[in-house]
Amino acid sequence: MSHNIFGHVFRISTFGESHGPAIGCIIDGCPPGLEIDADEIRLDLQRRATGKTRHTSQRREKDDVQILSGVFEGKTTGTPIALLIENTDARSRDYENIKRQFRPGHADYTYWKKYGFRDYRGGGRSSARETTMRVAAGVLAKKWLKLNHSIEIQGWLAQLGPIRTDEVMDWDSIERNPFFCPDPAKVTELEKYMDALRKSGDSVGARVNVIARHVPAGLGAPIYGKLDADLASAMMSINAAKGVEIGAGFDSVAQKGTEHRDEMTQRGFLSNHAGGVLGGISSGQDVIVSTAFKPTSSLRIPCQGLDIDGNEVEIVTKGRHDPCVGIRATPIVEAMMALVLMDHILLHRAQNG
Ligand code: EPS
Numbered sequence: 092m093s094h095n096i097f098g099h100v101f102r103i104s105t106f107g108e109s110h111g112p113a114i115g116c117i118i119d120g121c122p123p124g125l126e127i128d129a130d131e132i133r134l135d136l137q138r139r140a141t142g143k144t145r146h147t148s149q150r151r152e153k154d155d156v157q158i159l160s161g162v163f164e165g166k167t168t169g170t171p172i173a174l175l176i177e178n179t180d181a182r183s184r185d186y187e188n189i190k191r192q193f194r195p196g197h198a199d200y201t202y203w204k205k206y207g208f209r210d211y212r213g214g215g216r217s218s219a220r221e222t223t224m225r226v227a228a229g230v231l232a233k234k235w236l237k238l239n240h241s242i243e244i245q246g247w248l249a250q251l252g253p254i255r256t257d258e259v260m261d262w263d264s265i266e267r268n269p270f271f272c273p274d275p276a277k278v279t280e281l282e283k284y285m286d287a288l289r290k291s292g293d294s295v296g297a298r299v300n301v302i303a304r305h306v307p308a309g310l311g312a313p314i315y316g317k318l319d320a321d322l323a324s325a326m327m328s329i330n331a332a333k334g335v336e337i338g339a340g341f342d343s344v345a346q347k348g349t350e351h352r353d354e355m356t357q358r359g360f361l362s363n364h365a366g367g368v369l370g371g372i373s374s375g376q377d378v379i380v381s382t383a384f385k386p387t388s389s390l391r392i393p394c395q396g397l398d399i400d401g402n403e404v405e406i407v408t409k410g411r412h413d414p415c416v417g418i419r420a421t422p423i424v425e426a427m428m429a430l431v432l433m434d435h436i437l438l439h440r441a442q443n444g
Pocket of ligand 1: 109140141148149150152180181182212213214217218219220221223389410411412413
């Protein structure tokens with residue numbers, strides 16, 4: 092399986108399966124001298140982890156990351172940084188019944204069609220477990236961006252199923268509830284909705300937004316190296332992602348030019364429908380990306396499906412699944428934003444000095 096490497100100059104290569112012995116990544120191209128320790132990485136990993144509240148999967152992984160190389164006396168050395176996390180709470184027997192079956196809506200089917208092989212345990216490589224290493228690598232990128240360019244990145248839950256959650260933006264509230272919801276008044280509604288959903292055995296989608304502040308103008312390149320194209324690719328590479336918008340995104344369809352254009356004054360832009368990117372190059376405005384996540388396909392509610400011999404069978408999935416993967420996606424979209432921005436700053440430096 093090729094294509095496990097992300098980025099151009101600042102690159103990560105992730106490996107591992109959900110129920111294998113470990114997951115890990117190699118970060119290549121990190122500048123030397125960045126202070127980092129495993130505890131800093133663990134903090135963000137805990138924001139993404141399962142088993143923290145009743146609203147997510149109850150699998151309890153310690154996500155006890157080890158730094159195996161590339162860091163000496165607390166600082167990056169410029170050599171490859173290897174990170175490793177052992178899987179300690181996989182329950183592979185839950186997947187015995189779908190060993191020869193495809194869950195409708197899941198990558199089970201397409202992995203089988205492509206490779207003729209499939210690690211059916213927990214979705215193998217297609218599992219959301221893989222996002223752990225993106226978040227781990229993202230910690231280094233976020234820190235580097237903050238220290239060197241004052242860039243700050245924050246994600247939030249914008250919608251869960253039918254519930255809009257960001258009509259009121261209280262930035263301080265995002266980290267104070269299990270949903271990364273910026274509107275404290277919506278948290279009880281989210282809890283009730285998720286409790287009922289979990290009892291019903293169904294799942295639901297979500298929209299997760301991320302903003303990067305203090306991004307300098309000039310990142311990204313025409314035509315095939317557009318910043319927004321790389322951001323879209325980064326977000327679409329996350330498990331269960333089904334749509335990405337930059338700035339006004341699909342709302343642009345119904346807008347008039349007079350409404351969409353971001354007027355410019357000596358005091359700055361008067362709006363930000365562009366989401367901080369014009370012609371694929373950052374404008375100096377905040378970069379804003381929105382990602383849609385589909386409902387989880389592993390459900391205990393029976394449905395029609397096929398087995399690997401083409402027989403029609405009833406599919407029921409066991410295991411400890413997330414009723415809404417979007418709940419844990421905020422740290423992941425932040426990490427992807429950080430990986431792309433750091434990569435583009437280093438690319439810009441390579442060309443423009
Ligand atoms: C996942 C299914 C569940 C989640 C897992 C993602 O795991 P299991 O294989 O135990 O049923 O717990 O998420 C994580 C372990 C994680 O760290 O994010 C899936 O099918 O994607």
